[in-house]
Amino acid sequence: MTTYPAISDAGATDGLTIDRVLGRLLASDEPSVRYKTLVGVLGEDPTSQAVQCVQEAVRVSPRVQTLLSLRDETGHIPFH
DSSP states (O other), X not given: OOOOTTOOOTTOOXXXXXXXXXHHHHTOSXXXXXXXXXIIISOOOTTSHHHHXXXXXXXXXXXXXXXXXXXXXXXXXXXX
16 A cells, blocks of 8 residues: 555544555545645645646636636625
């Protein structure tokens, strides 16, 4: 099994290993989940080409486009 800094399988149940959990996160349909996993969990360089590709997928994702469509004329999203 691959080991990652500051991550432990201690207390893992139901046969879930760190590799399986990370695999699920990295295969997520939501690009923001993939980005956070790569950069925040695995410590990948945010300036790497692979991470920048995922960052672009976040930018054009339906979730981000929906959130940005709520902006008012000043660019603010109401209630945030």
